[in-house]
Amino acid sequence: MTEASVIKDRPAQLRRRPRPAPDETVDPVDYNPATHTQAAPAAAPVQPEPDPASAGGEQGPAVEAAPATLPATTAEPVSVPEPETAVETAVQAAPAAVAVPFEPQAPAPARQASRASKAKATTNKKSQRREVTFPLSTRVSQEILDLLYDAQENEGVTLRDAIEQGVRMRWGSAR
């Protein structure tokens, strides 16, 4: 009889090779609403009541507006989107979520609409990323501080603009 010490568990060729965990590519803190709304019922768009006051015991338009965003969200792939994609999705979804319930009563103010479209236009273009800036923490005299605040108040410039303009006037631009 074979000794216990030489008995093997299974043939070497049948041994399972290590493989990554199924959620290896999922970041532990990267919460993705798309993955949580996959199983949400009624992917069909919800048509809001024209007159919220006649809704009776039903929930108000703000509550009904939530499912209206579901189709757009569930259409997203399960994989974690890039941050810029997520921003784009949010920007695209936001006007629909706001406009659907309120449009019958009162159209969205023009200012809000233009802000939303402007945000979409600026945040999605890599060429228009915000300029890299650095904190400048220093003490200055009361006179300079007063001058800066006066310029801010009278000319409407920011403190950053005032400092940058002054430095450029004295020492030129490094660009």
Add this chain to the structure above:
Amino acid sequence: MQTIMVYSESGGATKTTSAVSLAAVTAASGRKVVLVDLDPRAAATKWIGVEPKESGLHVGAILGDPDPEGWAEDLAVGSSWFPNLRVVPSARSVSNREADRADHAELRLKTSLMGIDADVVIIDCPNRQGGPLTLSALNAADTIVYAAGATVDGVDGVAGARRSVEQFRTSRKRIGAPDNLHEAGIIVGAVASTVMSRIAVASIEELRETGMLLTPLVPHRTIVQEMRMTQEWYGEYRKGLPVVEAYTKLMKEIVR
């Protein structure tokens, strides 16, 4: 084979420093050592400067598979520090396992160590109050070493860790499982021995009262933290030798 887990419920309690140092001095003594980095922060992995053999093949693969028998041997990667020191690396995604409610998931690390070619396995634990990662280490280990700094948090971390271990033992006894977990003692690391603060003195006294304080106390040397940036073993530098000496003495107390 001896499996040692280095544990505290407090962050910054010199767990990683103690685990890596014990692994290094044990390897320097000629034993075959595998360091398992169980912390999703992967501090030990970064310090020793190892990468998984393939993408995703770190300790998270072991914890995420129902049958990882012998995988620790496959996943262990060699280090540049000692030829007989290998590391099972960790990664940020290991944190996903903390939400894993699969049956017997806490036994996977132990299963993965079957057949491993090592004399000593050292597990660098995360600072968790129980949970899947800590339970994995408790099930895999036969020796536990608590790590503490000479601070109030250090004492608190050991007290919490001992509570977790006690609960684990009680649960094992209830189901009639053997209790083979040996508490080797408490390592106090990074002790500023030249000018010791009142808090440090009080903390060390409190740890001594447990009857588990291991000596010598490990002295603080800046080079130990500096080596984390350069991914080197501080034992190669003169300034690190007092720390190496302390951990070597502690290793003789802990490693069978």
